Amino acid sequence: MASPCEVLIKTQDKIFCEKLAQLTTSEVSRIENKYSRYKTTNLLSQINSSNGGSIEIDNETFQLLNYAKEIFDLSDGLFDISSGVLGKFWTFKNQIHIPDNQDIKKALSQIGFNKINYTGKNISLPKGMKIDFGGIGKEYAVDQVAKILNAHCKIKSDNFLVNLGGDLFAKDYNNTDDELQNEAWKVGLENPKSGYINLLNGAVATSGTSQRSFIQNGKTYSHLLNPKTGWPIENPPSSVTCFAETCVLAGTYSSLAMLQGSDAESFLESEEIEHILVR
């Protein structure tokens, strides 16, 4: 997951915790190993090296593709899991010059979720296209871990919090009064620093530009790329934190908000999404 991950459970039972630690870390490892783009033999790499051929997929992958399609449609193509190839033009660490528009146009021909053919049993990508679930993978893992924890923690009403690199889910079984701040998990926010929220129930996910942007000719270019143009989104917020019932949802809201660039605030308000936005 490339970020610090933790599970907090309000219990004194050490064996219980050790068992859940094993179950949850196994599940996170399973998802990471299956969908990580840094592995060379997993399902994702098989799909991405299929060179136009058909690859067999399982139900989990089918469901993730369905969800990715839904976000693709609802965002008018701004959220596209096949847009990763644009990354090679925009490194953002030591970016010296702006890439050539012709190169970007060529890359665009290999992007577009609508070009993917998939069914419940298999998938085939056009040649040269690569997909990755990085945009929803971590949030999905949070929700899967939350499911495991819920199955075990509800028996004795042990409240818990899952935190995978800043994407969170908390569950309160005791119908604690919201005002009882001692019972809630205190979650610190990186942006702005020294702020925190009290979290009892629900999911939190954050999208942010933080270190990944550069300035040239007076313009700020963020790491968020528009998959329809190949260029960075202009004027995205510094960070958007969204609250929802599940982490996948919170993560999708914050990603979509970032993609709106300068319209992030109005998007979140018109959709009535609970959020914290920093410019």
Place this chain on the structure above:
Amino acid sequence: MQLINKHNSLKNSANDSKRISLKSKLAIAATGLLSATATETIANEATDEGWYFSASVLAYSETDRVSAVEVIFNAETTIDETGKLNIKFVLDSLTGASANGAITQNTLQTFSRPSGNGQYNIAAGTTPLDDTFKDTRAQLNLSWSNLLSPESDYQYTLGTNISKEYDFQSISLSAELAKGFNQKNTTISGGFSVAAEEYNPKGSTPIGLTSMAIRDNYPTEDVYDLAFDATRGSTSEAINSAELLLGWTQVVNRSTLMQFNYGYADKSGYLTDPFKIVSVVNASGITQDYIYENRPESRTQHSLFGLVKKHLNESIIDFSYRFTSDDWEIDTHTLDLHWKLFADGGSFWEPHVRFYQQSAADFYSTYLDQSEEVPPFISADYRIGEMSSITLGLKYGFEVNKDQRAEVRLEYYRQTPKSVGTERVAGLENLDLYPELDAVYLQVNYYF
């Protein structure tokens, strides 16, 4: 820290039905995704309160000396969320030969067996080893820990240990109380234990400092038996001990933990090793006699221990130092380093290095010079002599499946006894009086 209020979204007065339905469409899609992908782990889960077991087999082998096999079975369970019960059963079996304390000679040497029935010969130029002991030991440990009350910061632990061998048995009881401070970042503990051991050797214990009667030196069996019986002491000996342990565990930061202990131990009773002898040599280094060793009847020891454990990116490293000092003048230093490196699929590699250094007991002597007066306490047991040792090991752990895991550990141990600086009697220069000891450990653990 400031509390930041959740940003409340404004109600939208405009009737943009397409945009408002985005949120609900996404919600439906997300619910669909999460309910369709049921995790396997939930489907197969039974109840939570269960027993956790582990089984281990250890094989230990010294080059040309002692070999041991040990089997350990451990069961653990939680009761009422905070109570923990642990049951451990150990069975071990030793064979082989152990140094009897006599020094090497340029001629054949003959020794009596500890029981007096029979004798054994040691070739010239080799370290005298006694292979009489072949023993099996069984041990049972029980421990129970719990909080004083459900919301208490105090945790108590009670334990008992029973051990039985052919000629030896022991029982011990222990109690410990620990308290957490600073949101459990600090733990202070105090513990006390007492033990009673009884030793009933075949052939009784020898009277310390008496000469070993050897059959070859006597004309008849009867005369030998008389002489041997004269060296016999009591049929039963007892050892009692009490120990105090104070501990401080401190979480330093998210990735670092430290622990410090102070221990005080007091042992009294029959502390001599009834199998060990001391060679009495003349001015030319030739053994004239063997006398049974004799150790004081009490031993008091202080110990200090410090450990630091740090979680790095993909590994955990821990380093510890232990110092002990007792009234037998034995001081020890132990430096221990473990580095657990995590690999794919829940597996790990853990290299291990350990240095050990010990100073000799003040009554330790490699041999006794005939011209010297026999001191009240003397022992040539290399295990209380001056020595250093190094251990190098590697452990590999892996997950068999989601409920079971296993570990394999291989360690190499080399012990180097050192001279205590006693003037070497002429004639002993070409003999190895401080033989090195090499040993290998192989252990397999299975958790289920």
